Amino acid sequence: MxxxxxxxxxxxxxxxxxxxxxxxxxxxxxxxxxxxxxxxxxxxxxxxxxxxxxxxxxxxxxxxxxxxxxxxxxxxxxxxxxxxxxxxxxxxxxxxxxxxxxxxxxxxxxxxxxxxxxxxxxxxxxxxxxxxxxxxxxxxxxxxxxxxxxxxxxxxxxxxxxxxxxxTAVSGSGPAYVFHLIETMAAAGEAEGLSPDLALTLARATVAGAGALAEEAGEGPDQLRVNVTSPNGTTQAALEVLMNEEDGFPVLLRRAIKAAADRSKELSRD
Missing domain, CATH: 3.40.50.720 (NAD(P)-binding Rossmann-like Domain)
Incomplete structure (x- = not known):
């Protein structure tokens, strides 16, 4: 071609x-x-x-x-x-x-x-x-x-x-959501006693590595999540907060992506 x-x-x-x-x-x-x-x-x-x-x-x-x-x-x-x-x-x-x-x-x-x-x-x-x-x-x-x-x-x-x-809402605007995740992970790490540079290095590498694993692994993201979650362990404790159906990731991301999609429709009509 x-x-x-x-x-x-x-x-x-x-x-x-x-x-x-x-x-x-x-x-x-x-x-x-x-x-x-x-x-x-x-x-x-x-x-x-x-x-x-x-x-x-x-x-x-x-x-x-x-x-x-x-x-x-x-x-x-x-x-x-x-x-x-x-x-x-x-x-x-x-x-x-x-x-x-x-x-x-x-x-x-x-x-x-x-x-x-x-x-x-x-x-x-x-x-x-x-x-x-x-x-x-x-x-x-x-x-x-x-x-x-x-x-x-x-x-x-x-x-x-x-x-x-x-x-537009998922992949076009999506990198900003991931960058914000890195920001907030680093800030939370600082709150737990890490230096700003170390917290940012850990957050950035973790998100980049997890993304690469999600692309290359033969399993879906749901199974990858299960693989890293030990019963009654640290990851489960965090996921119980993040996966809360009232104010966790599922609710926030649905709202965020809907807001972006609605705005995209408005811009297309301008």
């Missing part, structure tokens, strides 16, 4: 943290910098040294146009790319809260458009991205999007765009 990108080229609109992470992955692979055109108002030193074509005239029919600008910049960015609509160029958006219909207004309903929701661990190649396409998207388009987005982690396909709000 990437042969088409190498032959026809691709356009990257926006090269901030997410755009840079993806571009670095592509260039680390087999994609030549000469096949990439980047539009960015403030190109970083790394971008300028990468060998890609920056803020020049765009090719007439690139294989892919990937939009990685912030939602508030969309009104300025999209008109610069509208000429790429209506043809064979696949448009991929990683902009949060912007529905496919918004891009169809700019590029036309005959344009294949894929909406993608990555998350911030993409910066270290450990992200996960959910994708969904409009009616013009084919299996070939989806496979091409997967090839490109897998440069920064896993890729999953959705059944409908309505699922994107839940994806």
């Amino acid at each position: 990437m042969e088409a990108v190498a032959r026809q080229g691709m356009v990257l609109m926006g090269c901030g943290k997410m755009g840079s992470a993806m571009l670095a992955g592509w260039l680390k692979g087999s994609l030549s910098p000469k096949a990439v055109w980047v539009k960015d108002p403030n190109p970083s030193d790394w971008l300028q040294a990468s060998g890609v074509q920056i803020n020049t005239d765009l090719p007439d029919a690139p294989a892919v146009a990937l939009i990685a600008v912030k939602p508030q910049m969309m009104g300025e960015a999209l008109p610069q790319m509208s000429a790429l609509g209506g043809g064979d160029t696949l448009v991929i958006s990683v902009a949060a809260g912007t529905p496919i219909s918004k891009f169809e207004d700019t590029f036309g309903a005959d344009t294949p458009i894929i909406r993608a929701m990555p998350n911030t661990p993409a910066a270290v190649g450990r992200g996960i991205t959910a994708i969904i396409g409009n009616a013009k998207v084919t299996e070939t388009h989806l496979q091409l999007a997967e090839d490109l987005l897998s440069a920064v982690g896993q890729v999953v396909r959705l059944e409908s765009e309505t699922q994107m709000d839940a994806v």
Whole structure:
């Protein structure tokens, strides 16, 4: 699939943290910098040294146009790319809260458009991205999007765009929940007599290690939890607090994820 990108080229609109992470992955692979055109108002030193074509005239029919600008910049960015609509160029958006219909207004309903929701661990190649396409998207388009987005982690396909709000709430916003868990674990460790540095080191490594184990183990997270919980031991004492159905993790996370999903729906309507 990437042969088409190498032959026809691709356009990257926006090269901030997410755009840079993806571009670095592509260039680390087999994609030549000469096949990439980047539009960015403030190109970083790394971008300028990468060998890609920056803020020049765009090719007439690139294989892919990937939009990685912030939602508030969309009104300025999209008109610069509208000429790429209506043809064979696949448009991929990683902009949060912007529905496919918004891009169809700019590029036309005959344009294949894929909406993608990555998350911030993409910066270290450990992200996960959910994708969904409009009616013009084919299996070939989806496979091409997967090839490109897998440069920064896993890729999953959705059944409908309505699922994107839940994806935003779980994986899009999810890293912030985990970072807050690390914060609160470290603070609790301090309260029990650990130094701030030691508490943070323990909390950070524990969360990172548990996440890696959850991904690689053949057992589900429920069984992994059971495996580390001795009857009447320290872990059970903690879990009796955390798993309380009145004010523990189950209640708090359901409320938190619902709040994020509801806000995502509101932003999509703005």
